[in-house]
Amino acid sequence: MNAALLVILFFLVLCTWLGVRARKGKVMSLEQWAVGGRGFGSVLIFFLIAGEMFTTYTFLGASGGAYSSGIPTALYAFNCFYFVIAYWLLPPIWKYAKANNVISQSDFYTKKYNSSALGVLVAVISxxxxxxxxxxxxxxxxxxxxxxxYGSISPNVAIVVGVIAITIYVTASGMHGAAWTAVMKDIMILAVVVFMGIYFPLHYYGGLQPMFEAIDTAKQGFLIFPEQGLSISWFISATIMTALAFYMFPHMLAGVFSAKSPKSLRWNAGIMPIYQVIIIFSLFIGFSAILQVPNLKGPDVDLALFKMAKMSFDPWFVGVIGAAGAMAALIPSSLVLTAMATILSKNVYKVWKPNTSDDQLAKLSRMLVPVIALVTLYFTFNGGNSIFTLYLMAYSFMAQLFPALFFSLWKKNPVTVQGAFAGMIVGILLVIYSTTSDTTLATLFPSLPHVIKDLDVGLSVLLINIAVTLGVSAASRKPAIEMEEGDSQVS
Amino acid sequence: MKKVVYVLSVVPAIGSLVVINRVEPYVLGMPFVLFWAILWVCLTSMFLIITNKIDPENRGGEE
Incomplete structure (x- = not known):
């Protein structure tokens, strides 16, 4: 038992205690458990949604990305395009959800399109x-x-202990637990990342500019976008794709539903970019590692941050960094667990057994948490490469849910249930095909200029999806079935 | 008013996608391409906060 491990354990216990305690004074109905009773004000929503962006990615991925591929991934890491989308997209979604008692992402589709089958499809994709x-x-x-x-605990033991901790407080407090622990996590990450991001460049290079100049001399072209590959057109298309997919994730929409009013969502869209700036410090850490711990390869690039930390600080402080990193992994997972348990009970189980009461659903959702946790553990230890392939597809998958949602917010929805089904299924199949067969625009059309070849595949699939959605909708609309019921609340 | 609101929110959407692909000059110790991106993160925030302030949707008894 070393100092670092003690610090990590302390924070894990604190986090579980906070999470369980978050339920105090609340009767855990389904709405309370799943979306915090739609009572979260601006500040809590801020931590909840911002917390979702501060994941292991901020910690390991962003610094690792800057370390291995320089500017292109660095700029991609703090794309703030999605806040503009959030400003316009989230308030109407929230209003519809409030008016129609929507508590999960799949619910939204079920109610908008008056089709529980569509809700099931969305739930399965999610x-x-x-x-x-x-x-x-x-x-x-x-x-x-x-x-x-310092290797005194194996990754697998750490994972099991972590999963037990979140399972306890998610089962007990649901969304409330996720929100309150997110507050603690964000403060910790903020402190740790900002500190290291300033300290490393100063300590090892004597400042930011000397650091970047040293990198520029050592690695020509590392600090600009290349002509091809991770080029500017890749950056723009990947940014748009990610922004569209971002809010489709069930846990993101659950976060949106838990807001008290659309005002707090708009306010958040404005404040969030400032928060995003913090990722820059994570990038500085990655950049500073380039010349200090060179030659990290493959998955090891994501360890750049720890290599730097261990050679610079005492064990207890490395423990604090570890605790912040562990929170970064666990707390977003707790939000995900809550949202997933909700869609499985409300949008899959209830379709199968329609006369389940809300109280029973609340119980079922909470019982599902340990089950999902176990399934996830199984895949964590046995999933292998297929899990990684699925992970790569996750954003492209979620983007396929965008057209049906977007059009349903129009005054007159041009999309029918059939259209929504067709678009999603075609989109998903194309994503699977292009990912597994490594098809990109470059392999399909090798003669096109790089500006087009480097475009993100997910975005082109999305365009096909939109075309199919609208095409099938136009074809299936002929009998003039109006499915406007319940739609009129949103203008 | 609604038009102003739309324009105000479109500016950062475009701005944050524009890339100025050069290292020199260094600003605040950062290569220009990086500085430019951060500048737009801050500007996006500013634009959206202003939009938020004058957006007529935000007035009235929404809460």
Missing amino acids: VISIIPYLVMQLKGLGIIVSETS
Whole structure:
């Protein structure tokens, strides 16, 4: 038992205690458990949604990305395009959800299109996308804890202990637990990342500019976008794709539903970019590692941050970094668990057994938490490469849900249930095909200029999806079936 | 008013996608391409906060 491990354990216990305590004074109805009774004000929503962006990615991925591929991934890491989308997209979604008692992402589709089958399809697509996301968070957790405890605990033990902790407080407090622990986590990450991001460049290079100049001399072209590959057109298309997919994730929409009013969502869209700036410090850490710990290869690039930390600080502080990293993995996972349990009970089980009461659903959702946790653990230890492939597809999958949602917010929805089904299914199949066969625009049309070849595949699939959605809708609309009921609340 | 609101929110959407692909000059110690991106993160925030302030949707008894 070393100092680092003690610090990590302390924070894990604190986090579980906070999470369980968050339910105090609340009767855990389904609405309370799943979306915090729609009572979260601006500040809590801020931590909840911002917390979702501060994951293991901020910690390991952003610094690792800057370390291995320089500017292109660095700029991609703090794309703030999605806040503009959030400003316009989220308030109407919230209003409809409030008026129609929507508590999960699949619910939204079920009610908008008056089709529980569509809700089931959305739920299935989401679960398939999100299990790999959870698995990657857990793998990140294992690496973080075993690295920062100087190997005194194995990744697998760390993962199991972490999962037990979140299962306890998610089952007890649901969304409330996720929100309150997110507050603690964000403060910790903020402190740790900002500190290291300033300290490393100063300590090892004597400042930011000397650091970048040294990198520029050592690695020509590392600090600009290349002509091809991760080029500017890749950056723009990937940014748009990510922004569209971002809010489709069930846990993101659950976060949106838990807001008290659309005002807090708009306010958040404005404040969030400032928060995003913090990722820059994570990038500085990655950049500073380039010349200090060179030659990290493959998955090891994500360890750049820890290599730097261990050679610079005392064990107890490495423990604090480890604790912040562990929170970064666990707390977003708790939000994901809550949202996933909700869609499985409300949008899959209830379709199968329609006369289940809300109280029973609340119980069922909470019982599902340990089950999902176990399934995730199974895939974490046995998933292998297929999980990673699924993870790569997750964003492209979620983007396929965008057209049906977007058009349903129009005054007159041009999309029919059939259109929504067709678009999603075609989109999903194309994503699977292009990912598994490594098809990109470059392999399909080798003669096109790089500006087009480098475009993100997910975005082109999305365009096909939109065309299919609208085409099938136009064809299936002929009998003039109006499905406007319940739609009129949103203008 | 609604038009102003739309324009105000479109500016950062475009701005944050524009890339100025050069290292020199260094600003605040950062390569220009990086500085430019951060500048737009801050500007996006500013634009959206202003939009938020004058957006007529935000007035009235929404809460």
